[in-house]
Amino acid sequence: MSNRSAVFGGAGFIGTNLVYQLIEDGQQVFNFDNLSSLGNLLNIAELMQQSRHSFARCDISNPEEIRQALLMAAADTIYFCITPKNPEEESSLENFRTFFETVKEWRNGMADTKLHKIVVVVSEHYKLLGTYGKMYAGLLKLLDGYASDGLPISSLLVPPAFGPFQQPDSPISMIIYRAIEGETIPVVNPEEKVSDLVYVKDVVDAIVLVEKNGKIGGHYHLTGTASSMSNFEAADVICESLNEALPPPVGRYQALIEEVATSPVASDISKDESTLTVLGLQNKTSLGEGLKETVSWYLNNPRWYNQSRTRFFYLWQNPETVLKIA
Numbered sequence: 001m002s003n004r005s006a007v008f009g010g011a012g013f014i015g016t017n018l019v020y021q022l023i024e025d026g027q028q029v030f031n032f033d034n035l036s037s038l039g040n041l042l043n044i045a046e047l048m049q050q051s052r053h054s055f056a057r058c059d060i061s062n063p064e065e066i067r068q069a070l071l072m073a074a075a076d077t078i079y080f081c082i083t084p085k086n087p088e089e090e091s092s093l094e095n096f097r098t099f100f101e102t103v104k105e106w107r108n109g110m111a112d113t114k115l116h117k118i119v120v121v122v123s124e125h126y127k128l129l130g131t132y133g134k135m136y137a138g139l140l141k142l143l144d145g146y147a148s149d150g151l152p153i154s155s156l157l158v159p160p161a162f163g164p165f166q167q168p169d170s171p172i173s174m175i176i177y178r179a180i181e182g183e184t185i186p187v188v189n190p191e192e193k194v195s196d197l198v199y200v201k202d203v204v205d206a207i208v209l210v211e212k213n214g215k216i217g218g219h220y221h222l223t224g225t226a227s228s229m230s231n232f233e234a235a236d237v238i239c240e241s242l243n244e245a246l247p248p249p250v251g252r253y254q255a256l257i258e259e260v261a262t263s264p265v266a267s268d269i270s271k272d273e274s275t276l277t278v279l280g281l282q283n284k285t286s287l288g289e290g291l292k293e294t295v296s297w298y299l300n301n302p303r304w305y306n307q308s309r310t311r312f313f314y315l316w317q318n319p320e321t322v323l324k325i326a
Contacts, residue, residue, distance in 0.1 A: 163200030196224035199290030
């Protein structure tokens with residue numbers, strides 16, 4: 001494993017969890033984010049005084065900012081944890097192209113660079129399921145092109161994730177926010193099995209595994225946690241965990257559940273986790289255990305929760321924007 005790591009998108013959900021793990025593993029981490037959308041300084045506030053963590057703003061659409069970041073980090077490994085916001089648009093990969101073109105030029109101009117691996121992490125965000133196929137195919141073609149030009153690129157596609165540091169922009173985190181606030185909890189298609197989900201700690205383990213054992217030019221897929229749990233049962237696990245740790249004034253959190261019917265959405269990307277298994281992928285966290293751990297983390301980090309609650313007030317107050325209910 002490298003000693004100096006640069007994480008682009010390191011104040012976002014997956015990036016934040018990766019940064020904490022790399023620091024725990026003894027890495028010197030250079031963290032870059034433009035803090036737009038869900039990138040959040042609250043996530044890395046505890047790291048700001050750590051000697052092994054440095055943060056700077058960087059916009060991947062700006063070649064000069066990218067060059068400055070690369071010079072600052074002089075990294076052995078680059079982790080790219082940014083997913084296109086609008087994968088249906090033809091221009092969705094332009095910022096990716098700008099980033100990798102700049103990295104290629106920088107590497108070619110630095111004879112003493114120690115860069116040995118670039119791990120590109122693409123998150124199949126739940127709201128964009130079913131629209132990723134064309135963008136993902138274009139991304140793989142783009143990455144293959146830069147790999148053939150000499151960039152040491154490996155990629156990892158991950159399903160919708162949940163866990164610590166997640167804002168209420170997904171059903172799991174939104175349920176937790178609304179339950180704590182005493183709001184109704186919309187559960188979509190309650191009798192359906194839980195869709196492709198994975199605990200974020202397992203995502204981070206997979207990222208580290210690809211950095212350590214993945215081949216240059218390899219494209220890897222992480223699939224969701226196998227579960228027979230229904231959407232209602234998943235919500236029940238969250239509510240029961242809250243009942244035990246933060247009892248409501250009256251009754252139980254399950255009383256807040258409101259069933260919502262909507263059209264199911266399926267991914268248009270075929271996934272095969274066998275290549276990750278060959279690399280040494282360990283068993284993933286069960287859905288039930290991951291949900292309990294997530295609730296526990298939210299309750300054990302009240303300062304983060306309260307600040308995040310204020311910043312993302314609109315999201316947790318308007319579940320239809322999260323669930324895309326027509």
